[in-house]
Amino acid sequence: GQQLNQSPQSMFIQEGEDVSMNCTSSSIFNTWLWYKQEPGEGPVLLIALYKAGELTSNGRLTAQFGITRKDSFLNISASIPSDVGIYFCAGLDYQLIWGAGTKLIIKP
Amino acid sequence: DAGVIQSPRHEVTEMGQEVTLRCKPISGHNSLFWYRQTMMRGLELLIYFNNNVPIDDSGMPEDRFSAKMPNASFSTLKIQPSEPRDSAVYFCASSPDRAGQPQHFGDGTRLSIL
Numbered sequence: 001g002q003q004l005n006q007s008p009q010s011m012f013i014q015e016g017e018d019v020s021m022n023c024t025s026s027s028i029f030n031t032w033l034w035y036k037q038e039p040g041e042g043p044v045l046l047i048a049l050y051k052a053g054e055l056t057s058n059g060r061l062t063a064q065f066g067i068t069r070k071d072s073f074l075n076i077s078a079s080i081p082s083d084v085g086i087y088f089c090a091g092l093d094y095q096l097i098w099g100a101g102t103k104l105i106i107k108p
Numbered sequence: 109d110a111g112v113i114q115s116p117r118h119e120v121t122e123m124g125q126e127v128t129l130r131c132k133p134i135s136g137h138n139s140l141f142w143y144r145q146t147m148m149r150g151l152e153l154l155i156y157f158n159n160n161v162p163i164d165d166s167g168m169p170e171d172r173f174s175a176k177m178p179n180a181s182f183s184t185l186k187i188q189p190s191e192p193r194d195s196a197v198y199f200c201a202s203s204p205d206r207a208g209q210p211q212h213f214g215d216g217t218r219l220s221i222l
Binding site: 031033035040041042043044045048088092095096098100101 | 112141151210211213214215216
């Protein structure tokens with residue numbers, strides 16, 4: 001079946017640092033999504049990518065849909081404490097295929 | 109605009125009891141999804157509906173689990189009888205259409221079966 005490999009599993013960074021995470025797949029997707037989940041809440045959609053090669057920004061977040069349609073990355077610039085949480089990638093076909101998540105921890 | 113609304117937020121009950129989780133999708137969304145999230149298995153799709161009709165229930169773990177969507181604004185996920193291994197956070201999500209549109213999640217129901 002379809003699988004997504006999301007890395008890294010977790011990141012310990014200093015406030016102000018840039019963050020980068022990515023997802024790769026053995027299958028092609030037509031849509032890539034990035035979600036963030038905070039404790040006690042459901043995943044919240046951050047960025048949706050619909051076209052191979054597309055680069056989309058949402059504030060300090062930037063995500064790209066890989067040319068091969070088998071990968072995507074998410075960058076966060078100048079991290080702040082409220083960025084902590086778990087970030088999930090998801091490939092959308094007729095249903096969502098989820099990555100395992102990247103847990104972001106910001107050291108004070 | 110109201111998002112996906114789930115109730116209850118927390119449920120603690122003894123094994124063997126019936127558990128009913130409820131979901132109100134975003135108005136106008138045609139597709140509804142039930143997920144289960146655990147540390148071990150991450151997010152698992154249990155079942156999804158399109159226009160109130162179950163389309164894929166292959167993720168439902170056992171016959172103890174059942175889901176209904178009697179109308180466009182309400183769905184239930186029932187576990188009967190419940191077991192300790194059912195303890196998890198259950199999420200409901202909705203999207204405007206069956207394919208190609210992002211899903212929007214509720215805040216989940218944290219279920220603990222003692």
